[in-house]
Amino acid sequence: MSGDNALNLPEDLKTRALENARQATPVEALAPLRQEALAALEGAAFPGRKTEAWKYTSLYALTDGHLAARAEGAAPEDLPRLSDYRLVLVNGRLDERHTTLPEGVSLGRRASRLEGLTTPFALYNGAALEDAVTLDVAANTDVSAPIQVLHVSAGDAPSHCNTRLEVNLAAGSRLTLIEQYLGAGPVLTNAVTAIQAADNARLTHYRLQADAGDSLHIGTLLFQQTGVSRIDSYQLMAGNRLRRNDVRAFLDKSGAELNMHGIFVARDRSHIDNQLCVEHRVPECTSNQVYRGLAGEKGRAVLNGRIHIHPGAKGTLAELSNKNLLLNPGAEIDTKPELEIYNDDVKCAHGATVGQLDALQQFYLQSRGIPLAEAKRMLSLGFVNELIMSLPDQTVADWAQPWLAAELGQRPGADEEAA
Amino acid sequence: MLEIRDLHASVAGQPILKGLNLTVKPGEVHAIMGPNGSGKSTLANVLAGRDNYEITGGEALFEGKSLAELEPEERAQLGLFLAFQYPVEIPGVSNMEFLKAALEATRAAQGKEEWDSVTLLRKAREACKQVDLDPQFLKRGVNEGFSGGEKKRNEIMQMLLMEPKLALLDETDSGLDIDALQTVAKGVNSLRGPERGIVLVTHYQRLLDYIVPDHVHVLSGGRIIKSGGKELALELEQHGYGWLTDDQNGGNDKEDRTA
Ligand SMILES: Nc1ncnc2c1ncn2[C@@H]1O[C@H](COP(=O)(O)OP(=O)(O)OP(=O)(O)O)[C@@H](O)[C@H]1O
Ligand SMILES: [Mg+2]
Numbered sequence: 001m002s003g004d005n006a007l008n009l010p011e012d013l014k015t016r017a018l019e020n021a022r023q024a025t026p027v028e029a030l031a032p033l034r035q036e037a038l039a040a041l042e043g044a045a046f047p048g049r050k051t052e053a054w055k056y057t058s059l060y061a062l063t064d065g066h067l068a069a070r071a072e073g074a075a076p077e078d079l080p081r082l083s084d085y086r087l088v089l090v091n092g093r094l095d096e097r098h099t100t101l102p103e104g105v106s107l108g109r110r111a112s113r114l115e116g117l118t119t120p121f122a123l124y125n126g127a128a129l130e131d132a133v134t135l136d137v138a139a140n141t142d143v144s145a146p147i148q149v150l151h152v153s154a155g156d157a158p159s160h161c162n163t164r165l166e167v168n169l170a171a172g173s174r175l176t177l178i179e180q181y182l183g184a185g186p187v188l189t190n191a192v193t194a195i196q197a198a199d200n201a202r203l204t205h206y207r208l209q210a211d212a213g214d215s216l217h218i219g220t221l222l223f224q225q226t227g228v229s230r231i232d233s234y235q236l237m238a239g240n241r242l243r244r245n246d247v248r249a250f251l252d253k254s255g256a257e258l259n260m261h262g263i264f265v266a267r268d269r270s271h272i273d274n275q276l277c278v279e280h281r282v283p284e285c286t287s288n289q290v291y292r293g294l295a296g297e298k299g300r301a302v303l304n305g306r307i308h309i310h311p312g313a314k315g316t317l318a319e320l321s322n323k324n325l326l327l328n329p330g331a332e333i334d335t336k337p338e339l340e341i342y343n344d345d346v347k348c349a350h351g352a353t354v355g356q357l358d359a360l361q362q363f364y365l366q367s368r369g370i371p372l373a374e375a376k377r378m379l380s381l382g383f384v385n386e387l388i389m390s391l392p393d394q395t396v397a398d399w400a401q402p403w404l405a406a407e408l409g410q411r412p413g414a415d416e417e418a419a
Numbered sequence: 420m421l422e423i424r425d426l427h428a429s430v431a432g433q434p435i436l437k438g439l440n441l442t443v444k445p446g447e448v449h450a451i452m453g454p455n456g457s458g459k460s461t462l463a464n465v466l467a468g469r470d471n472y473e474i475t476g477g478e479a480l481f482e483g484k485s486l487a488e489l490e491p492e493e494r495a496q497l498g499l500f501l502a503f504q505y506p507v508e509i510p511g512v513s514n515m516e517f518l519k520a521a522l523e524a525t526r527a528a529q530g531k532e533e534w535d536s537v538t539l540l541r542k543a544r545e546a547c548k549q550v551d552l553d554p555q556f557l558k559r560g561v562n563e564g565f566s567g568g569e570k571k572r573n574e575i576m577q578m579l580l581m582e583p584k585l586a587l588l589d590e591t592d593s594g595l596d597i598d599a600l601q602t603v604a605k606g607v608n609s610l611r612g613p614e615r616g617i618v619l620v621t622h623y624q625r626l627l628d629y630i631v632p633d634h635v636h637v638l639s640g641g642r643i644i645k646s647g648g649k650e651l652a653l654e655l656e657q658h659g660y661g662w663l664t665d666d667q668n669g670g671n672d673k674e675d676r677t678a
Contacts, residue, residue, distance in 0.1 A: 359470055364507040364561075367467050368521035368577065369495035369528065378520060382511025382560075 009059055010046035014120070016067040017041060021127035029110035030129050036114055037126030044120045056302040056334055057273040061216060061242045064158040066188040071161040073154030073185065082178050082395050083146040090152045091161035091187070093131045098150075104141030104173075108134040111164050113194040113222070116248050122220045125162045125192045132164040137201075139170040146176035146204075146393060151191060153183030153215060160188035167194070169201035171227060176204040178396060184212035188242075191219035199227030199253070206396055209237040209245075210403055213270055216242040223248070225285075228255035234391055235262035236400055238407055239270030239299055246275045251285035262291040263384045265407045266299030266331070273302040276320075280313040280346075289320040292384050293335070296327030297411055306338040307348060314345040324354040325383050327376065373410040380408040420445050420482055420585055420616050421466075427476035428465045435461045437641035438477065443585065443616040450619045450627055450652060453638035454660050459620045460504050462638070463589045467501040468494050481585065495521075496528035498584030502574035502591050504620075509561035514573070517561045518543055518580060525581055546579040549609070551602045567594035575606045585616045592626040604629030624656040639664050 021038050047054035071091040079088060079098070087107070088098040094109065101107060111132035117123065137143065151163045169175055179193060189211070197203055211217065217240065223231055237243065249258050258278065266272050278287045287307070295301045305320045324333040337350040357379050365375035381404060388404065391397040421443040428436040435458045443449055453459055465472045466479060468491035479486045481499055489497070509517070519539060526533060534542065544554045550572040562570050571591050578586055588607070592600055607617065607630050619630060627635075627649060635651040636643045637660065645651065645663050 360507050361509050363467075363469050363491060364503070364509065365517070365520070366491035367469075367495055367501055367503075368517070368581070369492050369525035370520045371492050371524060372490070374520060374524070375492075378512050378516070379509070382509060385511040 009063060010048040013046040013059065013062065013067055014044075017046070017120070017124040017128070020067065020070075021124065024128045024130050026130045027109050029108070030132060033112050033114065033126050034129060037123050040114070041120065041123040041127045044123055046120045053275060056300070057242070057244050057271065059242075062188065064186065066158045066160045066186070066216065069157065069159040071153055071155035071159040071187045073156065073187070075152040075154055079150055079152070079182070080180065080399070081148070082180070082399060083148045085145055086148040086150065087133065088150045088152060089131075089133065089163050089165075091154060092129075092163040094133055101135075101147065102143050102145060104138045104143060105147065105175075106136045106138070108136065110134050111166050113166055113196075116222050116224065116250060117192060117194065117220055119220060119246055121190050121218045122192050122246075125164055125190050128162050129164055130162075132166070134166040134168070137167070137169045137173040137175050140172035141170075142174045143176070146178050146395070148178040148180060151179065151181045151189065153181075153185070153187040153189045153211065155185050155187040158186045160190055162190045164192045165194075167196070169195070169197045169203055169229070171198040172200045173198075174202045176393060178206040178208065180206075180208040181211050181217065183215045186214055186216070186241075188216040188218065191217065192222070193219070194222040194224070195231070196224045197227055197229035197231060199229065201227060201229040203229070203231045204392060205231060205233040206393070207233065207235040207237070208396075208399070209235075209243065211238075211240055213240050213268065215240050218242070218244045220246040220248065223258060224250045224252065225256035225258065226252050228253050230257045231259070232392070233258075233260045234387075234396070235260065236403070237262065237264040237272060237274075239264070239266030239272035239301065241271065243270075243272040244275070245273070247277070249278045249287065251278070251280050251287060252282055254282050254284040257286045258288070260287075260289045260291075261387050261390065263387055263404070264291070264293045264301055264303075265404075266293075266295040266301040267297055267407065268411065269298045271300045275304050275306075277306040277308065278318065280307070280309045280316045280318060283313055284315040285313070286317040287319070290387065291322045292387060293322065293324040293333050294327060294380055294383065294408065295324070295331035295333050297330060299331045301333045303333075303335045303352075304338060305336070305350065305352070306340070307350070309341045309343065309346050309348065311342040314343055316346040316348070318346065318348045320350040322352045323383075324352075325380065326354060326356050327380065377405070377408050377410065381405065421618075422480040423477070425477035426465070426474065426479055428461060428472060428474050430461055431471050434475070435641050436465065439638070439642050441636065441643060443618060445616055446613040447634065448611065448617045448619065448630060448632045450621060450632040450635045451638050452621060452635065452652065452655055454664075457639045458641045459638050460589055463501055463504075463587045463620060466494075466587060467491060467499065492524065496525050498529065500578050500581055500583030500586045502571075502578060502586065502588040504589040504593070506562045506565075506570040506574055508563050508565075510563045512561050513558055514561050515540070515543065515557040518557070518577065521577070522580060542580060546576045549579055550576050550606050551599065552576055568596060568599050571595055572599065572603060575603050579606055579610065582610070584614065585618070586610065587618045587620070589620045590622065591619070592621050592623060600626065601629060624652045627652050637663055
C-alpha cells in the first residue's frame, strides 16, 4: 500500500502544487513571477525514489497531505527578539504589526527572482505565492543593527505555507540579516530566500532553524554575488521530521568572497539534508565552507557539498570542510564532496569525515568525576565550539549557546540504549 | 584506604597484571618503580576504571568499596585521582570549563560546599601559581597544544583543586625540567597529610629526594616482586632491575606450585 502511494507521490505532489498555484490569490506585484514560475512548474518533476539529489530524503511524510491545505494558524504572542529591527511572516504572510526597519532599508510586498531557483519546491513557492517580502538596502548604507526576519509556521493539521524573502544589497551597503525559522505542528514550510549583493556590499547572514521536531521544512537559500562583495553566512540547524536545505551560491564577479559556516544536529528520529552548491562562474573568486554535523539516537543527517568551477573561472579558491560526529551507533551521517572543475588554475580543497566521540577523552573527563552523559555533552559542544565562538554577533551567540546545549543534551534512556 | 589483593587484569584481552598485592594506608606515600612495560600504567588505569582495562581476578578495594563495580566518575567522586602519564588533549573544551564541571560533580558528591564562579576562578589561579602555570592556560582547550611539562603541571594543578584522598601519579616527573620537578614536588608535598594516600609511579630516584616515600615497590611482569623502604630506590638506581627479575623467576615457580 505504502509502495503504491510512494510511486504516485511525485505525480500527486505535482497535481496538488499546480492546482494550488492556479487558485492562489496573490498580491498584484507577484503576478509576473507567479506566471513564469507556474510555466516552469508545469514542465518540472517532483522527486521520486530514484532522483539522485533526493537519495537520502524521502518525501513519504508528505503523504499525510501537507500540500492539500494551506496552514491557518496564529503565531505565538511572545516571539524571540534578537534585534530592534524585525519583521515577522506568519505562514508566509507579513504580519505588519511587528515591522520595524532601519533607515536605508525599504520593504516591498513583491518577489521577482527566478534564476537559480530550479527545484520543484522553489518553483512551487514562486507559483503559489500570495505574499512576499523584498528588502532593498540603499547604496552606501551601513545598517548598524541587525534585521531579524522571523518565519513562523503555525497550524494544527497537516498543511503547508510558502514563505519568501528577497534581499538586494545595493553597491557599498552593509547589512546583518538574521533569518529565524520558528514553528510547531505538522506544517511544511516551503521557503525561498534569495539574496543579491552588488559591488562592495557586505552581508552577515544568519539562518537559525530551530523549529519544533514535528514541523517540516523544505527550503532554498540563494546567494547571487553580482558585485565584488563579501557574504558571511552562519547556519545553525536542528533536524526535524523532514528538513531539506538547498543552498546555492553564484559567484559572478571577480573578487567576490563567500564564507559559509554551518552546524547541523539530528537527534532522536529527526532528519536533515543539506545540499550545497557553489558556482564559481568568473575568475578570482573565493569560497570557504565549514560545516559540522552531529547525529544521535536514530537521527539522520546528510551533506552534499558541490563545488562547480566553470571553464573560465581561473584563479578560483574554493574550500569545503565537513566534519561529523556520531553520538551513538544508531545514528547516521552521509557526507559527500562533489567537485566539478573545468580548468587547471584553481586551488580547491575539500575534506569530509564522520567520527565518533573519542573514548580516551571521555575517560579523561570521567576520571575527574564528570558523569558520562555530561562528558559526552561537553565533548559534543567542544566539537562545534569553534564555530560558535566565531559568531560575530553576541546576541546570536547568546541565543545559540543554550540552544546547542539543549540540542546536545542527554536523551532519556540514551545510555542504556548505547550500552 | 586502598587494598589490592591478588589482582589480575587484562588490557584488550591481553593479561598484564598477574597477581598484584598492594596496601596503601592513609598518610602513606608509596613509590612504584619497574621496567618499561611491566604494568605500572595498567595498574593506574585499572584503578581509575579505563575502558578495556578489565579485572579478571582478585580485587581492588578503595575505601572499602570494590572498584570493579564503580564507574570511573564514581571512583573520582569517592576521592581517587589519577595524574595521567599521557594527559589527554580536548580541543574545544576550555580548561576552566573542565575544572568547573569536575569540581561541581566531585564536591557535590563529597558533600563539600559549592564554589561560586568567583571562588572557583580564584582557587584555579592560585593552583596555577603553585605549579608555575600561567593562568592564561585556564582559557585554553584542555591540554591542547601544551608542552609535555605543561601537561604534567596541569595534572598537578587539577589535583590541588580536587584534593583527592588517594592520588596516583603516573610518571608525573617524566619530561619535567629540574625546576619544574621541584615545583611539582612541592605541590604534591603540600597535599601530604594524615588523611591522604599517594602512589607515585616513577623511573627516577631523583623525584624521591623531593617526595620521600614510606614504601618503595618494584613491579615487574605484572606483580610486585620486591618491596622495601626508601633505600630500595637507591639500590635500584645503582644496580637496575636485573638482579631482582632473575630472583623473581625462581619465586614465581614456587608460587605457581602452591597456587
Ligand atoms: N591496548 C593494549 N593492547 C595490548 N597490550 C597493551 C595495551 N595497552 C598496554 N599494553 C601492554 O601492556 C604492557 C604494560 O603496559 P604499561 O603501560 O602498563 O607499562 P608501564 O609499566 O607503565 O611502562 P612504562 O614504564 O613504559 O610507562 C605493555 O607490554 C603494553 O604493551
Ligand atoms: Mg607507564
